[in-house]
Amino acid sequence: MSKITEEIEKLVSPILEELKLELVDVEFLKEGRDWFLRVYIDTPEGSIDIDQCAQVSEKLSEELDRTDPITQNYFLEVSSPGAERPLKKEEDFEKAIGQFVFIKTYEPIDGMKEFEGYLLANGPDTAEVEMRIKTRKVTVVINKDKIALARLAIDFSA
Numbered sequence: 569m570s571k572i573t574e575e576i577e578k579l580v581s582p583i584l585e586e587l588k589l590e591l592v593d594v595e596f597l598k599e600g601r602d603w604f605l606r607v608y609i610d611t612p613e614g615s616i617d618i619d620q621c622a623q624v625s626e627k628l629s630e631e632l633d634r635t636d637p638i639t640q641n642y643f644l645e646v647s648s649p650g651a652e653r654p655l656k657k658e659e660d661f662e663k664a665i666g667q668f669v670f671i672k673t674y675e676p677i678d679g680m681k682e683f684e685g686y687l688l689a690n691g692p693d694t695a696e697v698e699m700r701i702k703t704r705k706v707t708v709v710i711n712k713d714k715i716a717l718a719r720l721a722i723d724f725s726a
Contacts, residue, residue: 570596572596572605572637572638573594573595573596575637576594576596576605576607576628576637577591577594579628579631579632579635579637580594580607580624580628580631583624583627583628583631584609584624587620587623587624588611588612589609589610589611589616589620589624590609590610590611590612591607591608591609592608592609592610592649592653592654592656592660593606593607593608593649593654593656594606594607594608595608596638596642602641602642602643603638603640603641603642603643604642604643604645605638605642605643605644605645606645606646606647607624607625607628607644607645607646607647608647608648608649608653608654609621609624609646609647609648609649610648610649610653616648621646621647621648622646624646625644625645625646628644628646629644632644651720651722652670652719652720652721652722653719653720654717654718654719655669655718655719655720656718658690658692661687661690661695661718662690664687664690664720665687665688665689665690666686666687666688667686667687667720668684668685668686668687668720668721668722668723669684669685669686669687669697669718669719669720669721670682670683670684670717670718670719670720670721671683671684671695671697671710671715671717671718672715672716672717672718673710673714673715673716674714674715674716675714677708677710677714678708683697683699683708683710684699684721685697685698685699685700685708686698686699688707693711693712693713694709694710694711694712695709695710695712695715695718696708696709696710697710700725
């Protein structure tokens, strides 16, 4: 996590706490010539609406103007994480048990780096995914320190 995203987390956390919302992720990245500060938020129930995003955007924008932690010009975007919500924190993995997920690893596990299936279990160091390979179901245990990306996914085979 970069210093800027850490600072933004500190700025947005009290706003979200006041509004009873949760922080999903913060990104600060360059696309083409432009910089984007993206803040993904949700409700504990997973039903954020555009008015809540606008409210957070307005309050965060005021805080950013007041503290000025970013020197370059950027676009602020506050939005829902969408259907393919990232899994970053331990509680994200816990909430995702029984759901369809996509996990990409830094290095191959049994010759594969991408895993798509149902999250069966979440441990302190591992995630267990049941995936379909051709006609059979296989359970894969993935060490969390090997996970490059994890998110909810849409099961198109269902």
